[in-house]
Amino acid sequence: MSYKAVIIGGSAGSFQVITKILANIPAGFDIPIFLCLHRLKHVRTGFEEALSIKSTLPIIEPYDKQHIRPGKIYLAPANYHMYMELGNTFALSTEPPVNHSRPSIDLSFFSAAYTYKNKLVGIILSGANKDGALGLKQVKLAGGTAIVQDPNECQVKTMPTAAMAATDVDYIFTTDQIISFLKKI
Amino acid sequence: MLSKEEISLFINVVKKVSTYDFSDYSERSFARRIDKILSDNKMEMSALITKVKSNPEFLERVVKDITVNTTELFRDPATWQALRFRVLNKFENQSVINIWHAGCSTGQEVYSMLILLNEMGLFEKANVFATDLNSDVLSIAKKGEYKYRFNIDYLDNFDKVINENPFNYEDQVSVAYSKYFQIDQTRDLLKMNDFLVNKPLFRKQDLINDGNIFYTKFDLILCRNVLIYFNHELQTRIFEMFHQNLFAKGYLVLGAHESMLGPVASKYVRKGLFYVKK
Numbered sequence A: 001m002s003y004k005a006v007i008i009g010g011s012a013g014s015f016q017v018i019t020k021i022l023a024n025i026p027a028g029f030d031i032p033i034f035l036c037l038h039r040l041k042h043v044r045t046g047f048e049e050a051l052s053i054k055s056t057l058p059i060i061e062p063y064d065k066q067h068i069r070p071g072k073i074y075l076a077p078a079n080y081h082m083y084m085e086l087g088n089t090f091a092l093s094t095e096p097p098v099n100h101s102r103p104s105i106d107l108s109f110f111s112a113a114y115t116y117k118n119k120l121v122g123i124i125l126s127g128a129n130k131d132g133a134l135g136l137k138q139v140k141l142a143g144g145t146a147i148v149q150d151p152n153e154c155q156v157k158t159m160p161t162a163a164m165a166a167t168d169v170d171y172i173f174t175t176d177q178i179i180s181f182l183k184k185i
Numbered sequence B: 001m002l003s004k005e006e007i008s009l010f011i012n013v014v015k016k017v018s019t020y021d022f023s024d025y026s027e028r029s030f031a032r033r034i035d036k037i038l039s040d041n042k043m044e045m046s047a048l049i050t051k052v053k054s055n056p057e058f059l060e061r062v063v064k065d066i067t068v069n070t071t072e073l074f075r076d077p078a079t080w081q082a083l084r085f086r087v088l089n090k091f092e093n094q095s096v097i098n099i100w101h102a103g104c105s106t107g108q109e110v111y112s113m114l115i116l117l118n119e120m121g122l123f124e125k126a127n128v129f130a131t132d133l134n135s136d137v138l139s140i141a142k143k144g145e146y147k148y149r150f151n152i153d154y155l156d157n158f159d160k161v162i163n164e165n166p167f168n169y170e171d172q173v174s175v176a177y178s179k180y181f182q183i184d185q186t187r188d189l190l191k192m193n194d195f196l197v198n199k200p201l202f203r204k205q206d207l208i209n210d211g212n213i214f215y216t217k218f219d220l221i222l223c224r225n226v227l228i229y230f231n232h233e234l235q236t237r238i239f240e241m242f243h244q245n246l247f248a249k250g251y252l253v254l255g256a257h258e259s260m261l262g263p264v265a266s267k268y269v270r271k272g273l274f275y276v277k278k
């Protein structure tokens, strides 16, 4: 396998998509998946549990400096920015929201791109803002693979559309195509 | 992206011209902060270094920008609920309770604590000390005056912590915000009431150089979202320092997604969100 990590950003309309993806990750999937999702203000807790119900792999909201392990799914905790650092550790920060978002998808994608370079898959799903566009661009610039959810399938297409405007994405995929792509890597 | 050499050059210059020592801050997060400062100021590293050397006020501003100063009223309500029902209640029979907020920034957490103590009838017994590296944030903390709109979300947190009991949903009260602060929407101000503002002792203190600057030990030390910006070795040193300055069975409270790693952890017993001195 050539990839070392997958990072997924999503916002409004992405919850069902994520749930479906997580339910279909093959057992034995042996690289980490990072999720950076915007939450509704009042859904700060319980999100991890909700995602866990159908997921085939464990979902973890990491602690600062926790080690990144293969085959785990990591969810950016509410109210923190999540960075993936060289040396396979997380760093969390309480820096102010970026474009009204904390966690910021851009910041997570920047750090993942820096750390994993061409061994990274970045995926932007449905969402109502432009967070993640610059992040996905950075993934691409670092040699990684850039994917967006097909805007025609998205509940809210602003986020993938903004990402497509910011960078030449490698694939425009439906949820099912994203799943089969992940099954093959 | 800045090179390691550039970063350590900067750190060494700052060390030479001031007491600030960023050598053991988390390397990558420090680099990101400097990157941001350079791009916000449209500056090159060499210019930053020159200016930091010659202009002490500018250096103070840079230090403030390097450190992350965000804070909220009752951030992470679950932590405050646990403080209320699992920690502070243990001190009810003591005649004095000593509390240290280390890295208090603009003080919202200090006021959260004072409000909670008052609701629990522990206000008079408490000595509340609060410190930060940065004098600008401390002067805001001492005033207890904040932007209302910025804090509006946190009124929900106030309700969760002060008006609800997560262990007994029937146990509900309705304490008015005005008991503790006044909201002036036209001027966009939230101002803590005087009896709160006059209570804590705010002092400038550097966790790295100064240690405990108060002549007492503590029942409770809160150091939340401060040590995440430090590397593991420095974190360990600070955990040791806190250990020496807690009373036996004293509590250390970290941020919601922080933990204590390595051998120093064996000096504490972990109880949920809290670390208790052995």
Ligand SMILES: C[S@@+](CC[C@H](N)C(=O)[O-])C[C@H]1O[C@@H](n2cnc3c(N)ncnc32)[C@H](O)[C@@H]1O
Binding pocket: A094, B067, B068, B069, B070, B071, B072, B075, B102, B103, B104, B105, B106, B109, B131, B132, B133, B134, B137, B205, B206, B207, B208, B223, B224, B225, B226, B255
């Ligand atoms: C993110 S704020 C935390 C505020 C509050 N405890 C909270 O969690 O809401 C971090 C604070 O740590 C302070 N700080 C950073 N380095 C420090 C040091 N060496 N000594 C004391 N305070 C420091 C910064 O000035 C900043 O105000």
